[in-house]
Amino acid sequence: MANKYVGQRVKRTEDPRLIKGLAHYVDDIRLPDTLHVSFVRSIYAHARINSIDTTEALKAPGVVVVYTGKDIAEKIGPVPCASALPGLKVPDYRVLAQDKAYFVGHPIAAVVATDTYAARDAVDLVMVDYEDLPAVVDVEAAAEGGPVIYEDFGDNIAYKLTAGEGDIEAALGSADRVLKQRIVHQRLAPIAMEGRGVLARYFPGEAELTVWSSTQIPHLLRTQLALMIGFPENKLRVITPEVGGGFGSKLNVYAEEALLGWISMQLNKPVKWIETRRENIQATIHGRGQVGYVEIGCMNDGALTGLRYNVFADLGAYHQLLTPAIPTLTGLMLSGAYKIPAIQINVTACFTNKMATDAYRGAGRPEATYVVERALDLVAAELGIDAAEVRRRNFPAPNEFPFHTATGLEYDSGDYETALNNAQAMIGYSKLREEQKQARDEGRLIGIGISTYVEICALGPSQAMPAGGWESATVRIEPTGKVTVLTGASPHGQGQETSFAQIAADELGVDLNDVTVIHGDTGIVQYGIGTFGSRATAVGGTAMLIAIQKLKEKAHKIAAHMLKCEASNLAFEGGRYSMQAAKAAAAGGTSDPVVPVGEAPGGALPEPHTEGKSSLTIQDIALAAHIAKDLPPDTEPGLSATYFFEPKNFTFPFGTHICAVEIDRETGDLKFLRYVAVDDCGKVINPMLVDGQLHGGIVQSIGQALYEEVVYDEQGQLVTGTLMDYAVPRASQIPWLELDRTETPSPVNPLGVKGVGEAGTIGATPAIVGAIVDALAPFGVKHLDMPVKPEAIWKIVNA
């Protein structure tokens, strides 16, 4: 069938409400008599709480109640962690601190008042008597000994894990060269522009609880909240209204979500908490936070023999939903886009007195890609082989897919060399290298960085996931012919109300505007998993596609019944089941002229109730299916279908990013000369949305490479607690991004899509840092840690 919408730059159906200021994020939902919550949070990284005095706070105007840890200790269960690793130590993480505070921002008391100003005023009146304890801040020091955060555990090591295939000792031992490098992946804050927010309303008559939360996982949240507060899941409704960005930070179950639900039940009133930016940087999950040591073995021709990565993962004080799992994703992706016969990862995951790390856009894969790509650059520099060439020599060829890695994965499909060739052609690579050489002779510092990444998307088969890797969809055609799609995915900016409608409209032959995609309401949508891991289209879109196919099978039978013909005499084209289309198909695609009514060939037509038709739209059929007066025997009335799709594998998008930078010798600042990316995310549904995902991801990479870092001082105090100190990239700091793509369909799903949500944050950082290192190669620089600030560069240039 010809696609009218799929593959086109269709404008988003989400946008009108957003550009007019008429959308509803959590804080835009107004319920009468709502009470407001503000939190007392620990000002120390590690402290014993001797006492909490709420007397003055309770006297303050507008204050209704103040809850502390002892109020909830027996009432609300611990914040959940979904990953189960062998030997994993799991601290008891209560929604309000009990006897100790474990990080700056740790919630200690919840003040409930009639408005936010009153609540915040009263927070300052809660007197907490702290006894400051030694803080564990540095992850490597945490592993070695010193103060122990959880005395019962004996040390600060949450788990150790070794994984990988092949004989790593032999692989490194037989290599012509073995190169080593310490690599830091600094902590990052996701900084969704809308922070977290919760509104909870208990309905005492109905004994129902509704929780509006800015989350990426409404159904998983509902299940976990039901368990935490001991509330029947079928009376609990989670609604995800408009969500102002997530980037993984809202792929979680947070203390505040459970607490607000519980407080609403205690007070029989709606209660609301809207996170401030300070709270967001203190107490919403961070990303990255690894310090690792890579060893890579190679032969003199550049062929890789083995890679070992010993990594210390800074988990923070507690496990959030997926905290311990993130370093394991790093381990899975250590083969990068290369044939490496032996790979080993050794993870030492440690508790520190900081906010938990968890899934921030890329979630373990940017770390892996950065390690592998930096290692390839070391090999190139050591052997004097061009950085592009050393990569090319180690690619698996397209006919080697599915490609088995020594990390235990099966890459689905790929053509890495074409992406590299195209990117080199786009940027004019050989000419650029010549210009670089000439510039160096003139004393200018130009560098070129390359990243040929592969990532893992479409998370994922349930076997490989902590709690379900499938996705669900229901597709209905309403009696009036309008199409309703209910997806278990939970988009929050990605534009799937549009891209899913594109797929549905093409498959059903209806107008795009006749399709509505509903998501993020557990009272309406069947159970789903949610949006993360670049999975929504590859897994959720596929669930929708198969639901549509099921719906069409039924519609086809009803059409044959209504038209009094064999189903085989009907074909679906352009939204219609018609005999002409079937004949055309039988005649090898040549389209017959439409047969005038009454002149139809013998016997089958016309019958009165089909009103002389030889074709029916799927919308006609939907009406008949609902009226249900004349359906084929044993046919259920209505026209809807539900499908839960379980993927058999992950998908593996890939691509090449190349950037060129020039360093200012006087200031150490750099400017981008070019940024070129050729990405392959499989089949593309909407090129405009794909470009948008890549732009956003690449810019978050630029943030990591050059600007962003969550800094805690040696006492565990958060130094970068505002957007003044935590440097999110601004418009003028970003170069023009030149994008192109190749399209290698994934065999894992019938749409052929792979996913694109995280490619930019995974692929770009090594290219940027690689370019800076390349520019500084004349100074003997082999590696620099992120964020690479002008100060560090200046010191090298002016040493």
Next chain:
Amino acid sequence: MKTAISVDVNGVSHENEVEPRLLLVHYLRDILGLTGTHIGCETSLCGACTVFIDGQAVKSCTMFAVQANGSSVTTIEGLATNGELHPVQEGFWERHGLQCGYCTPGMIIAAAQILERNPQPTREEIRHGLDGNLCRCTGYQHIVEAVEYAAKKAAG
């Protein structure tokens, strides 16, 4: 202790008694119910709360409602005229200048201000003009294109 203020918002005049410490953004959102103006940081660093006050783009989280007394405020809800989108709004839709949409109202107001001051800006001028507004989704490129679209459209 409340103070009486009179503010024209999107062409409608409002008389209210407010606490002197009430921020303008809270006045717009909580008293007038105009929730299109968002709060992203409360420290005037992100620009999500940007509105026009007497024709100047201002971050409404860092101004008291009482300071707007006697002023004329335009929020995102008041930007379209007679149901027709402002060219910048149209540009954002046409060029995919938004993803999650949270920074968008402030971004659109800031972009409209750029074009009022400089109807045909270069890409570099657009980027510098947007530096007071953070977007975490788009990487800014489509926003720059959206502003270019609006500039071109306004030029006819």
